[in-house]
Amino acid sequence: MKMKRVTITLVVSIFLLNFIFISGYFRYFLIPQLSLAIENSNEQLNNDLADIIHAYEKSNDLYQTSEYFAYERNISIYLENLDKDVIYNNNAELWNKRSFYYVTTFFQHKDDIYLIKIYRKTDTANIPALNNFIIFEIILILVIILIILGTANQKFISPIDKLQKSIKNYKFGIKPSRAEGQTEIDIIQNNFVDLVDDLEAEKEKQNRIIASISHDIKTPLTSIMGYSDRLLTANLDEEKQRNYIERIHNKSISLKNLTEEFDDYLSCNIKDTLKREEISVKDLLKQIQADYKDDLKEKNIKLIIHCNIEDELLHVDIAKIKRVFNNIIANSVRFTEKKGKITITCKKVDCYIEFRISDTGKGVPEKDLNKIFEPLFTSDPSRKISGLGLSICKEIVETHGGYIYARNNKENGLDVIFTIKAK
16 A cells, blocks of 8 residues: 555656646746737737738739738738628638637728738747747656656565565575565565465474374384284294284274374365354263263273353364364373363353363473474373374364463363354
């Protein structure tokens, strides 16, 4: 908008200055000199008219006399009698016009009365103010063009060239620099810098994901290859074989879980895949409780649900929201000792339904609380999986228009809080 405003201001300013100059020049220089030139021309015409009438008095042929003066004095003559009979007219087109200066009079020749009009074109070439005006206006137009070109180069062309150069340089790995101005081109330049920063951050994240997946795949894969090699080459008893086969099976399950988690992370990035359905908070929590009832009982972990807004409705992708609960609860189970508890609390905050999942396990260092939703981050140094679970939760929640965060609780465990819009 600023660039548009600058352009309009420049054009209007140039127009006003030019208008003021022309108006002033016309009023104080050109019009007085034109008036003087016309006055001199009329005075000369009056003298010519007196000479012509004087010649008519001595001549018997008005036509020949008019022809002589028209040629000699370079003037246009119109002569007629009172009966409107045209005696002489050497410029018929001229006298049909009304917007020109001429002198006219009646005179008597012998016994008849005649009307005579004479006109001479004013020689503007001898008016200095008009000649100077034309020269100056040409110079002024050239100056205006130079000003416009200079301004356009400074405000538009040069920044665009700089932006284009930044884009070309980025292809060769040279990052663009920020612009200090506030014009539209500067804003575009800075937006491009922000885009490059985001792309670089995303590239770094993807590289870390690939590196982590590669590392996590290599560990069980190496074990699988080692055990299978022993099965093929070593003379093992039946118990050893069964033991190795069981280990290969367990490592294969680890690989399967790893690839499924990675697939979930990739699919959650596609925001247009949401299949929203209507479900009550009560029914959603019942499904979550049913999913984890047996598993938590087997691990001697208690699941507690507190909710006083069971009739509230949600319009969500149920499968993906259940994935959020599953990932958070699975993370809590991993760090909660036996006889611990996991509590789900829900309440309404403005137009959102807030869910809080609390555990009595290990908390997270305060410095890492803002990082646990990043892909691959884990607060457990011994963890050998890719750490995409909570990042998947963040992607799903934000896709639904909510937000998610974590904090340590009073029982030294972790609270994970997320919101979903109520219907």
